[in-house]
Amino acid sequence: MDLTLSVKRTTLHEELVERLRTMIVQDILKPGEKVPEKDLCARFDVSRTPLREALKVLASEGLVVLQPNRGARVSGVTQKEIEDTIPVLAALEHLVGELACKKLDHVGLAQIEKRHAAMVKAFQSADRQAYFRANQDIHNALLEAAGNEVLAAQHRVVAARVRRARFMANLSDERWIQAINEHEQIMDMLRVRDATGLAGILKRHMVNSLTAHLNAAKSEGSAEALA
Amino acid sequence: MDLTLSVKRTTLHEELVERLRTMIVQDILKPGEKVPEKDLCARFDVSRTPLREALKVLASEGLVVLQPNRGARVSGVTQKEIEDTIPVLAALEHLVGELACKKLDHVGLAQIEKRHAAMVKAFQSADRQAYFRANQDIHNALLEAAGNEVLAAQHRVVAARVRRARFMANLSDERWIQAINEHEQIMDMLRVRDATGLAGILKRHMVNSLTAHLNAAKSEGSAEALA
DNA sequence: AAACGTAATTATGAATTCATAATTCAGTCA
């Protein structure tokens, strides 16, 4: 029994990293926007020290850009960055498929089946919010099933950069239908434990998803100032 | 012409991140060792503020572990971590091969040929130091040739954790010979621009390299306290 | 009126200070 979990140990800067990361991914802090330390300190009621520590971490994750003596900006997501991210996340997803398939037991599969059902339901009632939540849950479950912490950590960091709410918003109906179909294939592969097949479809799923983002970003115009 | 590059802008914490990272990778700061802020502040002649910022970044890279109220320790590299890293770095290397092959021009190839020659020379004179340097140069050149910044960033972070000097030290003669042979194959693939072939050999090269590290770590005993 | 230069303001980088948790060490008692 692990008692350490019962005593919640956390520091301000960790708290701030999480909250800021969430704000950036959820598009509450928008790309290109400057992040004035003073305002955020007031908002979170902390001093500048832990906030600045948090910004350094977020910078190393690529979510903000620090300009010496000129503060921090929320990093924009350029087309080039999405293009670069596609093969990387695709490769990571491929690996997730391979590993998850081998290690997933029937209990884990049941969990995912449940979440898959929830996702389909959300799709049928056209509830984007619920869909994205369920979708995230499934992919997180697969990542967890893979049982590879290095993979999980890298995946999280890379995915966070391109998983901005802004992109999610303009998911086309066509792509949505395609995504659901891909998820059906994912479930099929999981059920028969086809590692290679799962790896392949997860990779394609990721490529298709990011390509859709890329196109959305393109049509949206190149108003992505990274400064 | 980009004038911004001429004005060298840097901050203390960035400097410290680099220096500390180097010290950890070079095994000057040893795994499990505690990193007393006071000492390092004295050594670098800076205050605790930028040093602590640097530690937060290194923690997010996985090179140190922060224990709230109990300071920072250099993270140990467990067997599980190496095992987890193997498939991840292998996948990234595979991608490096694919991309680098497609984008490398004859100038870039000439550069790598030169470095390859230097590496072979170092091998022949059994100069481990020089060998590792040349080896690093080659792999960095390939990474750069791939022209994918997301890939480069992730590769650097993941590789840094397992690229401790300690592991490098116990490179067996057998493995060294094998590594050189693999490098010859890498050059062959580059010369004829066989992307698939290069991807394959780079992946195998990485798996073999890390497996050797893993075995070294095993035989070394499990004195890797992560605390 | 526009452009330039300079002063005032603001924001950031880093050092210092303060509060508190952890560790060490001495002393006590079994």
Place this chain on the structure above:
DNA sequence: TGACTGAATTATGAATTCATAATTACGTTT
């Protein structure tokens, strides 16, 4: 002797202060 208690010391987390770079505002000049 060894284990426990509690004060003294040390180290860490966070706030504050200080110095300086960047931005803004203003006035001058053409």
